[in-house]
Amino acid sequence: MITTTHALGIVAAIALVSAALRFFPALVFRGRETPQSIIYLGDVLPYAIMGMLLVYCLKATPILEAPHGLPELIAVLVTVLLQLWRKNSLLSMVVGTAVYMVLIQLVF
Numbered sequence: 001m002i003t004t005t006h007a008l009g010i011v012a013a014i015a016l017v018s019a020a021l022r023f024f025p026a027l028v029f030r031g032r033e034t035p036q037s038i039i040y041l042g043d044v045l046p047y048a049i050m051g052m053l054l055v056y057c058l059k060a061t062p063i064l065e066a067p068h069g070l071p072e073l074i075a076v077l078v079t080v081l082l083q084l085w086r087k088n089s090l091l092s093m094v095v096g097t098a099v100y101m102v103l104i105q106l107v108f
Contacts, residue, residue, distance in 0.1 A: 054076070074103060075100035076096070078095060
């Protein structure tokens with residue numbers, strides 16, 4: 001059983017590590033130009049991570065039995081179209097998730 005103190009310690013540790021990871025590049029490259037390799041990684045890693053998340057989320061989709069992955073396909077299409085239209089990742093993911101949940105709870 002997790003106590004309140006234990007839970008607060010976990011949250012504090014996560015916050016500390018997150019802050020350290022955010023501040024580390026600023027401390028390392030302070031006063032110097034950021035290397036091109038780091039800039040490149042900053043450009044390509046978000047797309048790579050989203051691709052990995054997509055594969056992870058769809059890896060167990062049952063395409064041989066009803067509804068044949070249709071809710072997942074519709075939700076992915078909504079997410080992609082919304083991202084192309086609004087260019088807002090948070091909005092796209094939230095709406096895509098909501099569409100998926102509505103489809104599996106009420107439609108399929």
